[in-house]
Structures are given as C-alpha cells and as structure tokens.
Amino acid sequence: MTQTDIHPPNQSCGFEGPEKRLQVTLKVRNPLDPVGSLRSISQERWQTLLDLAGCTIISAMSNSSFDSYVLSESSLFVWPTRVMLKTCGTIILFNVIPLLLDYASDLNLEFQEIVYSRKNYIFPQAQPHPHSHWDHEVDLLNLSFPGKSFTFGCASGDHWRVFIANNESTDAGESEIASAPDQSQDDEILVEIMMQELSPNATKKFYMKPGTQDKDKFPGIAELVPGSMTDEFNFNPCGYSMNGLNEEAHWTIHVTPEDHCSYASFETNWRDLTRSPATFSLLMDNLKDIFCPAWVMIAVRKTGSYRAQHFDASSIELDLPGYILQEKNFAPLSSNHSATCYVFRSEETSPKPRKMSHVERCFRSHLVLDGDV
Numbered sequence: 001m002t003q004t005d006i007h008p009p010n011q012s013c014g015f016e017g018p019e020k021r022l023q024v025t026l027k028v029r030n031p032l033d034p035v036g037s038l039r040s041i042s043q044e045r046w047q048t049l050l051d052l053a054g055c056t057i058i059s060a061m062s063n064s065s066f067d068s069y070v071l072s073e074s075s076l077f078v079w080p081t082r083v084m085l086k087t088c089g090t091i092i093l094f095n096v097i098p099l100l101l102d103y104a105s106d107l108n109l110e111f112q113e114i115v116y117s118r119k120n121y122i123f124p125q126a127q128p129h130p131h132s133h134w135d136h137e138v139d140l141l142n143l144s145f146p147g148k149s150f151t152f153g154c155a156s157g158d159h160w161r162v163f164i165a166n167n168e169s170t171d172a173g174e175s176e177i178a179s180a181p182d183q184s185q186d187d188e189i190l191v192e193i194m195m196q197e198l199s200p201n202a203t204k205k206f207y208m209k210p211g212t213q214d215k216d217k218f219p220g221i222a223e224l225v226p227g228s229m230t231d232e233f234n235f236n237p238c239g240y241s242m243n244g245l246n247e248e249a250h251w252t253i254h255v256t257p258e259d260h261c262s263y264a265s266f267e268t269n270w271r272d273l274t275r276s277p278a279t280f281s282l283l284m285d286n287l288k289d290i291f292c293p294a295w296v297m298i299a300v301r302k303t304g305s306y307r308a309q310h311f312d313a314s315s316i317e318l319d320l321p322g323y324i325l326q327e328k329n330f331a332p333l334s335s336n337h338s339a340t341c342y343v344f345r346s347e348e349t350s351p352k353p354r355k356m357s358h359v360e361r362c363f364r365s366h367l368v369l370d371g372d373v
Contacts, residue, residue, distance in 0.1 A: 013126050020091065025114075027112040027167075057071060061229060061245060066248075069243070112166060120160075152340075190300070191269075192267045217230070225249070302339070303337050320344050322347055325343070
C-alpha cells in the first residue's frame with residue numbers, strides 16, 4: 001500500500017482532527033451455546049467493516065489482551081467482547097454498527113453497551129449526515145439503542161459530548177469468554193486529552209522530512225507510557241498516528257499539524273496514570289513539551305468499581321502548570337459510569353475567547369440557530 005492510498009481525504013476547509021469515538025461492549029446471548037471472541041475475526045473482515053465508514057487499515061499489532069489497528073483515520077482496538085473505533089476527518093462512523101452486530105451475532109454475542117463521544121468539531125458543516133449535528137447523531141442512535149445524551153461545557157464554545165445506552169436486563173451466563181478478565185469493560189478509568197492550537201514549533205515536527213520513513217518512531221512518544229509496544233505511522237505530507245499496547249492498557253495519539261486547524265489527542269486506560277498523581281503530572285508535562293497547545297480539554301470517564309475509588313475526578317482539581325482552568329463539569333452517566341471534563345487555557349494566550357480561523361468562521365456562520373455541534 002502506498003502513502004497515496006492511505007492519505008486522509010482532501011478537505012478544502014482543513015482536516016478535522018477532533019475524533020468521533022465509538023465503543024461497543026457485548027455480552028453472551030445464549031449461555032448454553034458456544035461463544036466466540038471478537039479477536040477471532042480476521043483483519044480482512046475488519047477491513048470489510050471499515051470500508052463502510054471509509055477508512056483503511058494501515059498496520060496491526062497484538063498482545064495477549066487485545067488487538068490494535070492503526071487506520072488511515074485514527075484507530076481500531078478489539079478485545080474479546082469489546083470494540084473501540086476512533087476516527088477523525090469526515091468518516092461516517094455509524095455505518096459500521098449493523099455489520100459489527102452481525103459479526104457479534106455469529107459469535108453468540110449481543111449488544112450490552114454503546115458509548116459514543118466526541119469533542120466539538122472545528123469544521124462542523126464539512127461533516128456528512130448524521131455527524132454534522134449532535135441531535136442528528138443522537139436521534140439515529142436512539143432508534144436502535146435508547147439512551148441518554150450529555151454535554152460537558154458550553155454548547156456554543158468548546159465542549160465534549162457523550163451518548164450512552166446499555167442493555168443490562170439479561171444474564172451473561174457462565175462462560176470462559178464472559179468471565180475472562182477484560183479491564184476495558186467493568187473496571188476502568190479512561191482518560192482523553194484533547195489539545196488544540198498547537199505551537200508552530202511543535203507542529204513542524206509532524207511534517208514528513210526528506211529521508212523520513214512512514215514507520216519511523218517519533219522521539220519521546222514511546223516513553224510516554226513506559227514498557228509499551230508502539231505502532232506508529234507518519235503521514236505524507238503531514239500528520240501522525242500511534243497505537244500503544246501495555247499489557248491490558250491501550251493508548252493512542254493522533255496529530256493534525258496544519259496551523260489553521262492544529263490538533264492532537266491522547267487517550268489511555270493505563271491504570272498507573274490514574275493511581276498516581278505524579279505519573280499523571282509527568283505525562284502532562286511531556287505532552288505539553290511535545291505539543292505546546294494553547295487549549296487542553298481533559299475528559300475522564302470511570303466505569304465499574306473505579307467509580308468510587310482512586311481518581312475521584314468529581315472532587316479533585318487537576319493542576320496544569322502554565323494553564324488556567326476555564327471549566328470543570330461532572331455528571332453520572334449511568335449506574336456504573338461517571339465523567340468529568342476539564343478545559344484549560346495556556347497562560348500565554350489571550351484571555352479572550354479562542355480565535356477562529358477565517359475558514360472556521362465562515363463555516364460556523366452557516367450553522368442553524370439551534371445547531372449545536
């Protein structure tokens with residue numbers, strides 16, 4: 001596969017860095033029948049599913065806990081009974097859901113929970129239906145998965161959205177696959193760090209240079225989560241994606257370096273991060289050194305027993321040296337989920353609202369009055 005084949009599609013306004021994130025958790029449908037694992041699905045069949053959304057598998061890596069795929073537009077992670085698909089650009093993410101549920105049914109698995117989340121877009125009107133409007137996304141999900149929608153932050157400014165639906169009425173039964181330890185399902189803290197308006201000195205490092213190969217490692221990235229395997233890709237002419245595997249923990253980074261829409265994201269469920277404030281502070285210091293963002297949004301979502309233990313984001317105040325806390329919002333999402341979202345602004349930026357590019361202003365001027373994005 002050539003770099004031309006996998007380069008993200010041209011978007012005249014700019015590339016949309018903020019990702020759509022879809023997580024689907026499954027359970028055993030009939031405990032009396034044999035049960036399969038999502039990890040038994042071949043890469044070719046995953047590509048068939050991804051074709052429906054419009055993205056391509058670039059590379060794959062696995063460990064004993066899960067499978068990782070770097071995509072032309074972000075990442076796919078697969079556990080025995082869970083899938084997480086994260087896509088940037090103008091990918092129509094919901095197109096994969098029907099076939100995913102068909103794959104699950106063939107394995108005697110069925111829907112248990114779906115969580116869809118995203119930050120507000122930079123170029124919302126460039127998104128295809130239903131992703132151009134949060135209400136449209138929620139309406140479509142509710143047709144098959146009646147659930148609840150949450151907004152963290154001001155709908156007219158930077159904000160984070162979450163939709164969650166679950167089916168807790170049936171017993172998963174006794175089976176090896178249902179009882180296998182899967183940190184991703186019942187006992188997890190997920191941290192997403194979304195960074196915008198990166199320093200030009202930082203973004204220029206993510207442009208392809210003469211002699212750079214597409215799989216070259218970016219200095220300092222692998223060390224963010226020590227002891228990890230990393231699968232990295234450098235896009236031509238610019239952009240970067242990385243999936244990391246560390247025992248049961250996954251982590252991923254994606255970078256859109258163009259100055260008028262610069263954005264970088266980091267996500268992980270690495271337990272050491274949320275058990276140690278010092279580890280979290282060190283990670284944030286390293287991310288700030290690499291990306292130098294003007295704005296940082298941190299979303300922390302807890303599930304299972306972690307809701308009442310360890311990283312109690314509803315009560316603590318995250319401190320980012322050099323940044324001012326603009327907003328903090330907390331909400332219980334369901335009986336075993338809660339989330340907190342923080343927005344920080346660099347002390348070096350103007351105290352005025354974040355400036356939009358001319359192209360972004362043009363697109364936002366066409367939003368309908370009730371059009372929250």
